Amino acid sequence: MSRENTPAARLVLAGLSLVSAGALSAPAPQSQTRSFRLEAPCKQVFTLFTADGERAWAPGWEPEILSGSVERGSVFRTQNGGRETVWIVTEYAPTQGRVSYARIAQGSNMGLVDVRCSGSSPHASEISVTYTLTGITPDGKAFVGQFFADEAYTAFIQEWREAITAHLDAGATPAR
Numbered sequence: 001m002s003r004e005n006t007p008a009a010r011l012v013l014a015g016l017s018l019v020s021a022g023a024l025s026a027p028a029p030q031s032q033t034r035s036f037r038l039e040a041p042c043k044q045v046f047t048l049f050t051a052d053g054e055r056a057w058a059p060g061w062e063p064e065i066l067s068g069s070v071e072r073g074s075v076f077r078t079q080n081g082g083r084e085t086v087w088i089v090t091e092y093a094p095t096q097g098r099v100s101y102a103r104i105a106q107g108s109n110m111g112l113v114d115v116r117c118s119g120s121s122p123h124a125s126e127i128s129v130t131y132t133l134t135g136i137t138p139d140g141k142a143f144v145g146q147f148f149a150d151e152a153y154t155a156f157i158q159e160w161r162e163a164i165t166a167h168l169d170a171g172a173t174p175a176r
Contacts, residue, residue, distance in 0.1 A: 097118055
């Protein structure tokens with residue numbers, strides 16, 4: 001019997017076939033993007049997508065700044081529904097209209113949040129929000145599935161648009 005025909009060799013080859021076919025690989029993270037228009041230029045609204053800036057329009061948003069401010073590597077944490085989420089700024093590029101965060105919701109999920117602001121006119125901006133998440137527990141996987149259901153994610157981003165618009169309509173100036 002040659003080495004290639006031994007039961008162990010056949011088992012190894014079968015395992016390699018499964019791996020190369022992706023059968024043993026982890027599932028891809030889930031992601032959704034939605035966009036909305038604001039009747040204000042990016043220069044005015046961009047700071048509203050920082051840890052401190054979000055306080056101005058997001059009810060209950062009370063980040064605890066652990067290091068830095070807005071620059072890459074800054075860290076803050078939030079509490080929501082009894083769950084702690086730790087956030088790390090991975091990109092802060094106001095002149096390009098980009099801010100990104102890595103986040104981990106303890107015992108639930110982890111991933112990325114990317115916000116892009118582009119000028120659709122001198123008096124308006126287009127905001128694009130992408131969440132990319134992976135559930136790290138059974139409850140976290142269920143949360144991610146529910147969060148990314150089309151209607152749920154659309155409603156979530158619609159809440160952002162409505163809250164920011166109300167903030168802007170009230171004549172408030174963005175946080176610095």
